[in-house]
Amino acid sequence: xxxxxRGLAGITARYLRRPSxxxxxxxxxxxxxxxxxxxxxxGAAMLDALAEAHRARIVHRDIKPxxxxxxxxxxxxxxxxxxxxxxxxxxxSHRGIVIGTxxxxxxxxxxxxxxxxxxxxxxxxxxxxxAVEGHPPFEAEGLHALAVxxxxxxxxxxxxxxxxxxxxxxxxSKDPAQRVGAAEAAEMLAEVLRSSPPGPHASAGQGPExxxxxxxTPDPRATPVPTPDAATPAPAPARTAPEQxxxxxxxxxxxxxxxxxxxxxxxxxxxxxxxxxxPVPDPPTEEPATYEATYEAxxxxxxxxxxxxxxxxxxxxxxxLAAVLATLATGSVLTWTxxxxxxxxxxxxxxxxxxxxxxxxxxxxxxxDAPLSGGLASMGVGIRNSAELAxxxxxxxxxxxxxxxxIQALDDGADPAKGASNAARFVSDTQVLxxxxxxxxxxxxxxxxxxxxxxxxxxxxxxxxxxxxxxxDWAAGATSRPHSTYFRTVATDVDQxxxxxxxxHGEAKxxxxxxxxxxxAHGAALTSGLTAEFTKLGGTIVGTEQVDPAERAFAGLxxxxxxxxxxxxxxxxxxxTAAPLSQQLEQAGVNVPLMGGDGIFDQQYLTTNPKAExxxxxxxGVAAEExxxxxxxxxxxxxxxxxxxxxxxxxxAYDATWTLIEAVKTVVxxxxxxxxxxxxxxxxxxxxxxxxxxxxxxxxxxxxGDTVNRRLTVYAVKGGSWATxxxxxxxx
Numbered sequence: 001x002x003x004x005x006r007g008l009a010g011i012t013a014r015y016l017r018r019p020s021x022x023x024x025x026x027x028x029x030x031x032x033x034x035x036x037x038x039x040x041x042x043g044a045a046m047l048d049a050l051a052e053a054h055r056a057r058i059v060h061r062d063i064k065p066x067x068x069x070x071x072x073x074x075x076x077x078x079x080x081x082x083x084x085x086x087x088x089x090x091x092x093s094h095r096g097i098v099i100g101t102x103x104x105x106x107x108x109x110x111x112x113x114x115x116x117x118x119x120x121x122x123x124x125x126x127x128x129x130x131a132v133e134g135h136p137p138f139e140a141e142g143l144h145a146l147a148v149x150x151x152x153x154x155x156x157x158x159x160x161x162x163x164x165x166x167x168x169x170x171x172x173s174k175d176p177a178q179r180v181g182a183a184e185a186a187e188m189l190a191e192v193l194r195s196s197p198p199g200p201h202a203s204a205g206q207g208p209e210x211x212x213x214x215x216x217t218p219d220p221r222a223t224p225v226p227t228p229d230a231a232t233p234a235p236a237p238a239r240t241a242p243e244q245x246x247x248x249x250x251x252x253x254x255x256x257x258x259x260x261x262x263x264x265x266x267x268x269x270x271x272x273x274x275x276x277x278x279p280v281p282d283p284p285t286e287e288p289a290t291y292e293a294t295y296e297a298x299x300x301x302x303x304x305x306x307x308x309x310x311x312x313x314x315x316x317x318x319x320x321l322a323a324v325l326a327t328l329a330t331g332s333v334l335t336w337t338x339x340x341x342x343x344x345x346x347x348x349x350x351x352x353x354x355x356x357x358x359x360x361x362x363x364x365x366x367x368x369d370a371p372l373s374g375g376l377a378s379m380g381v382g383i384r385n386s387a388e389l390a391x392x393x394x395x396x397x398x399x400x401x402x403x404x405x406x407i408q409a410l411d412d413g414a415d416p417a418k419g420a421s422n423a424a425r426f427v428s429d430t431q432v433l434x435x436x437x438x439x440x441x442x443x444x445x446x447x448x449x450x451x452x453x454x455x456x457x458x459x460x461x462x463x464x465x466x467x468x469x470x471x472x473d474w475a476a477g478a479t480s481r482p483h484s485t486y487f488r489t490v491a492t493d494v495d496q497x498x499x500x501x502x503x504x505h506g507e508a509k510x511x512x513x514x515x516x517x518x519x520x521a522h523g524a525a526l527t528s529g530l531t532a533e534f535t536k537l538g539g540t541i542v543g544t545e546q547v548d549p550a551e552r553a554f555a556g557l558x559x560x561x562x563x564x565x566x567x568x569x570x571x572x573x574x575x576x577t578a579a580p581l582s583q584q585l586e587q588a589g590v591n592v593p594l595m596g597g598d599g600i601f602d603q604q605y606l607t608t609n610p611k612a613e614x615x616x617x618x619x620x621g622v623a624a625e626e627x628x629x630x631x632x633x634x635x636x637x638x639x640x641x642x643x644x645x646x647x648x649x650x651x652x653a654y655d656a657t658w659t660l661i662e663a664v665k666t667v668v669x670x671x672x673x674x675x676x677x678x679x680x681x682x683x684x685x686x687x688x689x690x691x692x693x694x695x696x697x698x699x700x701x702x703x704x705g706d707t708v709n710r711r712l713t714v715y716a717v718k719g720g721s722w723a724t725x726x727x728x729x730x731x732x
Contacts, residue, residue, distance in 0.1 A: 039128050045126055386430065390657035444465070462649050504534065553580075
């Protein structure tokens with residue numbers, strides 16, 4: 001039946017008696033929580049619909065589960081009644097008026113700012129989150145409380161999202177400038193669908209089966225490499241410097257190690273893997289382009305223009321990229337492009353695929369993926385600088401005769417959406433043999449898979465999610481290595497729980513423990529390992545409980561802890577929930593320490609919790625100052641003139657880079673002093689066989705790709721600051 005549109009010409013609606021994504025179990029046609037694969041299919045279809053609308057300069061502004069209908073063979077996006085047209089003059093489009101459904105509105109829309117396509121992408125993320133989790137990402141009593149939560153707090157960690165979680169985090173980025181774009185989101189959803197085996201839906205009411213004839217989403221579009229930053233000193237070789245990151249104020253405490261994410265690909269916090277919320281700058285103020293044609297919005301399920309079925313839309317650039325990826329995935333040998341270096345200080349060795357001269361050298365590029373902008377830039381820049389120092393050292397010492405090392409650093413902004421695009425850029429550059437990074441586990445989940453298909457070695461100095469090396473079923477005792485090309489130089493979340501248990505029982509002499517977690521995969525990984533080890537040592541778990549990570553009132557829990565007789569509390573989760581819990585335990589007269597993992601090891605835990613004195617946290621790794629090799633690294637780093645601190649991850653990034661350098665040396669030596677044409681594919685097995693003494697200790701890897709030198713540190717709050725208590729090896 002036709003109806004008049006608000007500022008839109010020719011809008012019509014068709015009556016559809018179909019279930020929606022709304023979570024109303026008591027209502028007829030309501031649906032329960034959907035499986036990951038089905039939600040990814042729905043999200044991919046919705047992206048197609050939004051792409052059509054956005055190309056027509058239309059912003060929906062009210063995407064929510066109620067407005068997503070599931071027909072027999074389609075997903076229908078409905079109700080464009082408050083859609084914004086770029087040149088509309090209706091009052092509904094005026095700046096400052098808030099229109100939409102608050103649970104699914106991004107921060108900028110709640111502020112009444114001018115609608116942009118980024119609004120719809122947030123709403124899409126919130127809708128998909130609701131579909132897979134069964135509730136919105138933000139819930140609070142009253143509109144004001146809800147708005148405060150959206151503006152200031154991370155969304156509730158996804159528990160059931162699995163491999164879909166990085167997509168949700170990318171779509172729910174508070175800063176619209178950092179929010180994932182439609183093309184990248186489509187590629188991420190396609191990766192979820194590729195990695196999820198097809199199977200029956202959980203219930204008959206969950207919509208149609210996937211359309212097997214629907215084409216896959218094309219590869220992401222290649223983007224230009226950032227321009228060199230002339231303002232940043234470059235004492236070490238850097239092939240392509242990233243854009244200048246915004247100035248950041250580093251934490252008063254350098255070693256911030258807060259890597260989330262255990263379980264089946266479940267990222268946790270606002271900046272993925274890190275609990276510090278990113279800034280929310282104003283969106284761009286430039287006006288959208290005008291649109292003068294009509295658009296039959298409510299018939300978006302009909303016709304070529306409005307079809308929501310997946311269909312390819314390959315540009316020439318993406319076709320070329322796809323061809324490169326396909327070639328690498330099949331193991332085809334590529335011919336290396338050699339860089340002539342007439343001024344090389346070393347000579348006498350030929351390099352490359354059997355060619356070269358005494359005055360020539362092969363340039364081997366080591367990619368670095370790290371957050372070089374945003375809230376984690378101080379850590380990411382330390383990683384980049386440390387990698388450059390390793391390359392510079394190798395070149396100065398002629399560690400691999402005939403080979404010159406350079407660093408190509410790409411910024412991921414701690415955003416998982418950028419992982420796939422950065423991987424494509426590394427793969428397309430034939431001189432890049434391996435990659436150091438990323439910092440965040442959630443970024444690794446989008447970066448590692450495409451690099452693995454290209455046989456490219458990845459060595460991370462910061463990932464701690466067990467899934468990356470042990471597979472999604474590791475907690476059930478069924479381990480399987482997902483990618484033989486992935487390695488890391490740090491310990492993992494598997495190690496933190498047992499290490500904490502050993503400290504609490506053996507050194508702190510605690511025998512009765514109350515265990516709490518925030519229902520996240522990260523929290524569950526910590527508490528499961530701790531519980532098993534603590535009871536094995538003879539301790540008693542006097543109580544267990546899960547809390548909502550958005551909860552801030554713990555009076556009842558504090559009373560239960562006091563009644564249990566516990567002499568310590570262990571919390572698996574993040575500082576923003578642990579801080580009020582610790583404070584309210586003290587207020588209730590529960591004078592026992594609260595201990596957590598690296599999720600609470602943050603300056604914010606101290607600034608928001610005046611009762612933190614005596615609390616404990618584990619941190620993955622050991623400070624460089626505690627070893628002679630680490631002190632030597634720091635001295636060389638300072639001498640190199642880097643203005644930024646190496647940070648906690650710098651030494652591990654140096655060793656990760658040196659791992660790839662040593663692997664190149666192994667491959668070159670085995671090939672008679674030259675770099676073979678298939679060196680990229682030969683690097684991962686070379687890394688797996690390595691063993692050398694690095695700046696963080698012995699560098700070698702087990703059969704899963706994890707470091708054999710797994711060490712951790714216990715910190716305690718003393719005088720309002722984190723102070724080292726003890727360091728030691730992880731439990732095996």
